[in-house]
Amino acid sequence: MAERYWLAANQKEAFGYDISNLLSQRPLFKNSPVSLFNPYIEGEVLMKVGGTLQFSLNIK
Known part of the structure; x- marks a missing residue:
C-alpha cells in the first residue's frame, strides 16, 4: 500500500x-516524454504504459 x-x-x-x-480523457501533449508509450491510468492512481519498449531510446 505504501509502495x-x-x-x-x-x-x-x-x-x-x-x-x-x-x-480527463484529453490527448497528451506531443512533446510529452510518455506519449510514445501508450500510457493509461490504472485504478485512478498509477500511470502505466502499454506496447513494447521499441521507442525507449527516445526518452530525453
Whole structure:
C-alpha cells in the first residue's frame, strides 16, 4: 500500500500534466516524454504504459 502511494506521488511530481490529461480523457501533449508509450491510468492512481519498449531510446 505504501509502495503504491510513493509511486503515485513520484509520478504526479514528474508527469502531473500527463496524468491530468489522461484522467480527463484529453490527448497528451506531443512533446510529452510518455506519449510514445501508450500510457493509461490504472485504478485512478498509477500511470502505466502499454506496447513494447521499441521507442525507449527516445526518452530525453
